[in-house]
Structure formats: C-alpha cells, structure tokens
Amino acid sequence: MKVQMTVNCRQVSGEVEGRTLLVTFLRDGQGLTGTHTGCDTSQCGACTVHVNGQQVKSCTMFAVEAEGAEVATIEGMANADGSLSVLQQAFQDYHGLQCGFCTPGMVMAAASLLAKNPRPSEAEVRRHLEGNICRCTGYHNIVKAIMAASGQHVTAVAAE
Amino acid sequence: MPKDGIGASTKRREDIRFLTGKGRYTDDINLRGQAYVHFLRSDVAHATLNGIDTSAAKDMPGVLRIFTARDFDGVGGIPCGWLITDRHGQPMQEPKHPIMAEGKIRHVGEIVAAVVAETLDQARDAAEAIVLDYDELPAVIDMKAAVQADAPKVHEELTSNLCYDWGFVEENKAAVDAAFDVAAHVTTLELVNNRLVANPMEPRVAIGDYAAHDDSSTLYTTSQNPHVIRLLMGAFVLGIPEHKLRVIAPDVGGGFGTKIFHYAEEAFCTFAAKQLKLPVKWTSTRSEAFMSDAHGRDHVTKIQLALDADNNFTALRTDTYANMGAYLSTFAPSVPTWLHGTLMAGNYRTPLIYVNVKAVFTNTVPVDAYRGAGRPEATFQLERVVDMAARELGVDPAELRRQNFIRKDQFPYATPVAVEYDTGDYEATLDKGLELSDYAGFATRLAESKANGKLRGIGLAHYIEACGIAPSNLVGQLGARAGLYESATVRVNATGGIVVMTGSHSHGQGHETSFPQVIAQMIGIEPDQVEIVHGDTANTPMGMGTYGSRSIAVGGSAMVRATEKIIAKAKKIAAHILEASDADIELKDGKFSVAGTDKSLNWGDVTLAAYVPHNYPLKDLEPGLEETAFYDPSNFTYPSGCYICEVEIDPDTGKVTIERFTAADDFGNIINPMIVEGQVQGGVAQGIGQALLENCSYDSDGQLLSASYMDYAMPRASDVPMITVDHSCQTPCTHNPLGVKGCGEAGAIGSPPAVINAVLDAMHRAGKPVAHIDMPVTPAKVWAAMNH
Ligand code: FES
Ligand code: FES
Numbered sequence: 001m002k003v004q005m006t007v008n009c010r011q012v013s014g015e016v017e018g019r020t021l022l023v024t025f026l027r028d029g030q031g032l033t034g035t036h037t038g039c040d041t042s043q044c045g046a047c048t049v050h051v052n053g054q055q056v057k058s059c060t061m062f063a064v065e066a067e068g069a070e071v072a073t074i075e076g077m078a079n080a081d082g083s084l085s086v087l088q089q090a091f092q093d094y095h096g097l098q099c100g101f102c103t104p105g106m107v108m109a110a111a112s113l114l115a116k117n118p119r120p121s122e123a124e125v126r127r128h129l130e131g132n133i134c135r136c137t138g139y140h141n142i143v144k145a146i147m148a149a150s151g152q153h154v155t156a157v158a159a160e
Numbered sequence: 161m162p163k164d165g166i167g168a169s170t171k172r173r174e175d176i177r178f179l180t181g182k183g184r185y186t187d188d189i190n191l192r193g194q195a196y197v198h199f200l201r202s203d204v205a206h207a208t209l210n211g212i213d214t215s216a217a218k219d220m221p222g223v224l225r226i227f228t229a230r231d232f233d234g235v236g237g238i239p240c241g242w243l244i245t246d247r248h249g250q251p252m253q254e255p256k257h258p259i260m261a262e263g264k265i266r267h268v269g270e271i272v273a274a275v276v277a278e279t280l281d282q283a284r285d286a287a288e289a290i291v292l293d294y295d296e297l298p299a300v301i302d303m304k305a306a307v308q309a310d311a312p313k314v315h316e317e318l319t320s321n322l323c324y325d326w327g328f329v330e331e332n333k334a335a336v337d338a339a340f341d342v343a344a345h346v347t348t349l350e351l352v353n354n355r356l357v358a359n360p361m362e363p364r365v366a367i368g369d370y371a372a373h374d375d376s377s378t379l380y381t382t383s384q385n386p387h388v389i390r391l392l393m394g395a396f397v398l399g400i401p402e403h404k405l406r407v408i409a410p411d412v413g414g415g416f417g418t419k420i421f422h423y424a425e426e427a428f429c430t431f432a433a434k435q436l437k438l439p440v441k442w443t444s445t446r447s448e449a450f451m452s453d454a455h456g457r458d459h460v461t462k463i464q465l466a467l468d469a470d471n472n473f474t475a476l477r478t479d480t481y482a483n484m485g486a487y488l489s490t491f492a493p494s495v496p497t498w499l500h501g502t503l504m505a506g507n508y509r510t511p512l513i514y515v516n517v518k519a520v521f522t523n524t525v526p527v528d529a530y531r532g533a534g535r536p537e538a539t540f541q542l543e544r545v546v547d548m549a550a551r552e553l554g555v556d557p558a559e560l561r562r563q564n565f566i567r568k569d570q571f572p573y574a575t576p577v578a579v580e581y582d583t584g585d586y587e588a589t590l591d592k593g594l595e596l597s598d599y600a601g602f603a604t605r606l607a608e609s610k611a612n613g614k615l616r617g618i619g620l621a622h623y624i625e626a627c628g629i630a631p632s633n634l635v636g637q638l639g640a641r642a643g644l645y646e647s648a649t650v651r652v653n654a655t656g657g658i659v660v661m662t663g664s665h666s667h668g669q670g671h672e673t674s675f676p677q678v679i680a681q682m683i684g685i686e687p688d689q690v691e692i693v694h695g696d697t698a699n700t701p702m703g704m705g706t707y708g709s710r711s712i713a714v715g716g717s718a719m720v721r722a723t724e725k726i727i728a729k730a731k732k733i734a735a736h737i738l739e740a741s742d743a744d745i746e747l748k749d750g751k752f753s754v755a756g757t758d759k760s761l762n763w764g765d766v767t768l769a770a771y772v773p774h775n776y777p778l779k780d781l782e783p784g785l786e787e788t789a790f791y792d793p794s795n796f797t798y799p800s801g802c803y804i805c806e807v808e809i810d811p812d813t814g815k816v817t818i819e820r821f822t823a824a825d826d827f828g829n830i831i832n833p834m835i836v837e838g839q840v841q842g843g844v845a846q847g848i849g850q851a852l853l854e855n856c857s858y859d860s861d862g863q864l865l866s867a868s869y870m871d872y873a874m875p876r877a878s879d880v881p882m883i884t885v886d887h888s889c890q891t892p893c894t895h896n897p898l899g900v901k902g903c904g905e906a907g908a909i910g911s912p913p914a915v916i917n918a919v920l921d922a923m924h925r926a927g928k929p930v931a932h933i934d935m936p937v938t939p940a941k942v943w944a945a946m947n948h
Contacts, residue, residue: 034181
C-alpha cells in the first residue's frame, strides 16, 4: 500500500506492506539511515524520531500509521546552513558520543526534552533518557551535553 | 607546536557525521540486487538433528535458496585462534565448529538452516515453513556437573566436556601449598563472575558480495579487525586466497570484544553470495544477538589468600571453572588462562601463586573476550579476597593493600606469574583515589545517609591489567596462532597533507582524531592535515585490529615508526636542497632548518620536492614520501589504578544506588584526555552494569532466559552516577615510543569489585554482615541477605 508523509519538511511517499515499520520505511525506503535499529523490543531508543512534534520510537510504529504526519529525523536537526545545532554542537563539545550508534536517538530524545523543559535538572535529564541505551559513554557526557545545550553551567570536559 | 598535538582534548572530527545522521554503518550499506538471509536458529539446547524438511519452504514467494549443513561439505569449521596446553602437557580438546549444525544441535541459537530470499520478510516467512526433525537430549549447563563422569557429552568425539585443565605455574604448586600450611591466616572465598553479553548498540551485520569478472569476494562486516576476519575466513573456512578477498568494516557501532571474533554468519554471507552470484545481507536482530554473539565472563572460582602474622601476603591459589560454551570461539581459550592467570599478582608482592583453570564445554552460546577479557575476572576475585582478608583481620582495606603493594622503587618487577611490570606507582593512584573520593570525609556522609534511613558503604579496588597486546614471539610460545603486531602506512601527499592507513580499527575510540594529534606533534603541523583510513583490507596494510587496549600502544607505535622514517627521508631531501648535511637538519614547527643558520624550508616545499624531484638526490633516494612500519611490542603495557565506590542501600527494598564513583588511573602518557576520560566512564558504567544489573542466565534445559532488553538489564542513565576520572598519576611505559599504556578496558576491570566491596561495607556497618554476595547485586538478593 502507499503511504505519504512529510519527513524533515519534505513531502515523501512510498509503497509499504502493512507490517513495514516506520524505521524501515525511513531507512530502506527513504535512505535516511541516521535513524538506527538497536533492538526488537522497543527498549533501546536508537530509532527515536519525532512524529508531529512528539518523541516516538520509530520501531514501535507502522509506516502506515504515520500517514500524513510530520516526521523529523536526525538528518533534519542541523541548522539551515548545515552547521551543527546548539544541541548537536554540545554533544561534540562535551564528548557525548563514542561509536555514534545511539547518538541520533539521544539527540532526538534530548531535543524533545528541551522543547518541553528548557532547563532540566541532571535527574530530569537522566529520567528522560530512560528509554535510550548507550553502551559506550556511561551517560556522563551525554547528560553534560544536554545540560550545556540548555545553557546551564557544566564543568569543562577533561579537567586538564 | 600545533595547538592540538599530544595532550590536547581535541574535539572529535568523526562526531560531525555521527551527529548529522551521516555515519556509514554496515547496515546502512545496500548493494544493488542484494538478497536477504534469515537464519533458522535452534530453540532447543541439545538435540540430535535427524532431518530438515525444506520442501514447503523452498517454493515460497521470493525464496532463492535454502542452505543446510549439507551445502557446506568441503568448507572448513570456524577456527580457534589459540591452543592451550594443559597441566599434563596435552593440547586442549578442540571440536569442530561448523557453520551450521551438523547432525547435532549444541546450543539455543545455533544455526540450523538459512533461507535466502528477495526480501527479508519473505526469508522469514519461509523459515517458518521449515520442519525440523530432532530428538532432544539432556542439556549440559552447570559447569561442575558437566565435568562429572556421567554427564552427557556436548561433543561425542571428545573424551569429556573438559576442554583443558590448566595449571599455572605448575612448578610452583607444591611451594604454594606449603606456604598455605604455615600461614598465620588464610582467607577463602568462593564466587561467581556472572555471565554477560557485551551488547554493543549496533547489532552485527554481514553482507557478502561476489564479483564474477575477477572471481573476488567482498565481505562488509561489523568487525573490530577486518584483516583477522579475512585471514581466518579466507584461509581456514572458505579457502579464498587473501588477494581475492576484501573485508570492509566501516563505521562500527561499538565492539567491546564481541566483534573481534569470526562468526558463522560472515562466512555464510560470503559463501552464499558466490553461490548465488548475488550480494547476500544479514542484519542481526537484538534477540539473535543475545543467542549468537559470543558471551563474556562466566567463571566460578574459589580463591584463597595466605598471610603471615604481619599481614603480608605469602601465597595465593585459585580454582576456576571457565565456561567455553558449546564451541571454541576465536580467542576463547586464552581468556581464562593467559589473560587471567598472568594477572593474579595484581598490584601485590605475593611471592607464590598457583592458578588452576578448568575450561568446560556446555550447551550454551560460546564465551569469549568481553571488555577486559580475563583481567576483570582476575581483578574481581583478587580485590574481593583482599577486602575480605582486611575485614577478617580488622585492618583498613586501603592500608592492607598499601602494605602489600609492589613499591615504586621495585620496577621493573617480575611477578611469580610470568609477567614483568615495567612501571607503576600504586601508592600514588591509591592516594589520589582516596583524596578525590574524600575517603576521609566518608563518616559525615555516612551519618547523613543514616539520618535518611539509608545504609551507606565505601569500597575500593586496585587493579593492574596487561594491555598493548602483545609481543608476537611471547604469545606464540603461549599458544597463539597469530602474531599481534600492528601496522601503519604513512602517505605524505605532494602538497604536504598526510594519509595514515592503519591496521587499528575505531569503533568509538576516536582514532580519526587522536592519531593525527600524534603526527601533528611529531612534524609540527596541524592535525587537520592528517587523515586516518582504517577498516578496509584493500587499502590498509595487514593489521591485527583493535582490542586489548592496543590501538595507541601498538597501532600508535607503528604509526610513530612509519612517521620517523618519513621524517628521516624528508630531512635528507631538505639537506640536499639546502646543501647541508643530513645531520644538521632540524624539523620544528613544520620547518626544516640548518642548525646554526637562517636557511630553512617549509614542510610543503620538501613534500613537493619528493614528488616533483627536479632538484633531488635521485642517486641516493627514491622519489615519493610514503613509509610503512610494522610494530611488534617487546612487552605488554601495565595500566593500573584505584577505583573507589560509595553506595547507599535502601533497607526496605534492598536497592543499591551508586552515590559516588572515583577512578584514579595510571595510563602513562595520554594523547587526548577527553577521549581517555570517556573510555573510563564508559568502562565503569559497564562494570556497574555487571555488579548491579546484568546477568545472562540459562535454565537447566539450556533455555536462554535473558534474550532481550526486557530480561537482560542494561545500565540506563539513572543507574550510573557522574564518574570522577583522574589520570594525573603517570608512569610512562618504558618500551613503546609514546610511553602510552592504553585505557579502553580499565573501567570495566576496576569497577565491579569496588562496587561489591562498597555494598558489603554498607551491610557490615549496618550490623548485617555478609561475607559475600554474587553479582549482580539485585534488590532481591540484597534484601534477602539482610533479612536472612
Ligand atoms: S530499535 Fe526502537 S527501541 Fe530499539
Ligand atoms: S555512543 Fe556508542 S552506544 Fe552510545
């Protein structure tokens, strides 16, 4: 069946089966491979995108359920001139990523947190990331990056 | 000097692509016309496989071909890369490890058949129509039961389920026993090092491709060491010469050891692509990962420490059962032996040590190296038994350690377990750890916790590890079937830019950023003039890859050696142009100058001359500026450190929360402190995961009970605290050119005993003393221990 939606402000459409997941449509159908699949039980958050402004795990949703929706993925998160957004830049500045596999999901989750809660506490950041697993960083620098992106003071990376 | 040379916390250049969704992981690659494979995996642990009926499945829509073991006649088994010789001089028992079950199923998740179809859904649908005829056999799961005479055998052709019975150092056994006989005090501890699953967030992927025009095969795979895969798969499994086989490991989403090994799925995709003349792609689901990625740890140990009347350690002996799973994975036999027994001295002067390890086959997924590999198992038991001894003797655990440390004036120090530590200063890291953790202020925090109705405890652990793996001639004597050097080609382009092709592989470690910092420092140019190429056997020299915290210590050293050759040649070119003698040429800040004169040339002038050799010493020197070096280390490196953990326990629920965590490490010299800190924090989180949350468990029938993130508890953001990391104690390595030791595994090695020591300390202080609790210390276990 045919499905149509807006992805990163661009109108897209494609043929899918009823069982095609949104993440599969984005990755295989649209070539937007920044959204990752890290599990098959909706536990890891590597597939996190925004659907109509809400943070969604795109592995928990069928592509057809996103019919007509506005979808945002990591590929649409940079500034218009291609430079990193404040949040993306904070991830680089505070070394909030290592292998990068969880990163798109982390950025999407963090963007959604900051949209609702512009100055979250450390505990609020950690609670919000409950559905996103990172195996590399120990979360320390992800938390720092998100706090820094919200304009709060955090100690510099690597006290030299 | 470049502003981003050695020692700068340079931001990572690779982050840009990862942060914008432009990373290129294996699953992001789709080849034109590719087919998909779905593996039918066994859901029983042990069975005789009588037949596989594919008649209904093979005619289903989109199915291209169904493969079973029969299709692999003439194909080799998956090889094991390490041969262990047992206590009696006999080689280990080494069963065949077929690509698919051959007449017998030996673990849940073993591949029984493979369906290749036009789409993944078609392959999955068809797999459901395959009918297996098998007779289930009793499963062998418990290691001690597995070595009983009447135990069912995992492999009929072997004499028993015992892979090897290893003693180390066998000649010391009698002396060790004698020391125990006269000891003033003996502390005995039995413990389990829980089975774990490494769980890099990117599941494994393999894509096989075949080019008929030149009869060559390409494998794209999620590997930490593409050359090793090319060698093992090409030479031992499929019989493809290396010049006809290319292995590409592009961006890899974490490894932690589990992506070192050569897996059946890689060989299958390469094989099937050639058979079908189509690219064949496999993407593991997380559920498949749990039952097919090699697992880690899984030791059952009894350790005993003997002390004299003055609390000096006089002897140590251990008895360990180590699970190999159903087959021997690539490096499995080396983990409980040479990566474990040789570290049992820890940071201490214990003069007599004997280690016994029985490696056992069971009907479980193969077990192999996971972050730390053997060294976490050694450190855990040692740091637990030392803590227990301190408690039994009523002395401060920090002071008992200090008293028995190898002193800093004793290096190089030869331990009784065959290794020689080159440098270290264990008191320095201990003191740094005590200071940063505010050990002295613990009483105040304890009082606060008490006032809040909570228990509080503090625990410390000191670790040593052997990194920079490894001197080839030494590991060869120990049974390694590979060399463990590393390689680098440094190619200087005409206009002065540099490309380094390294055998090291980055899957999160940031080599693309840190390696250029080294070259920038050596030449005096900015690191953005240096590009790192890795992960493709077609354009990198034969290398052994990344594991064992070896990238900077071994791979970095190879790069330094190649760069030294570049500099030596460039100086000769400069000397010719400047009409000076080679010996008078100095290279500083990217400028060649003649000592004592104002004559100089820029880096770019010389590199251009190398490729446009008009004014060039052609009689003495070839044009061009490209050098390769292979570096084989003369020893391991020995990072060490002190980890201190502070926990609170809720007495009503038994839940442990980590309140503070301090890591004071000695990694020798450091290239990029930001990256080093990230490595430690990530490792500590994995260690906290092992201590509090993670457990891979099987029931007695061999069913894997923890096969998804619903059942296997991964540490999440709320489970770990901010982690204080310090690396100011530095005793540089004496035998590699950068003085570096490696930092990738330390966090996972030092943290589990620190956490458990803290938990037990809290219970002790609350008047509920328990000698030991096995990991993971879940709320249920802690509550039960306090209310027994
Ligand atoms: S892939 Fe969607 S939560 Fe893991
Ligand atoms: S950076 Fe590797 S999983 Fe988060």
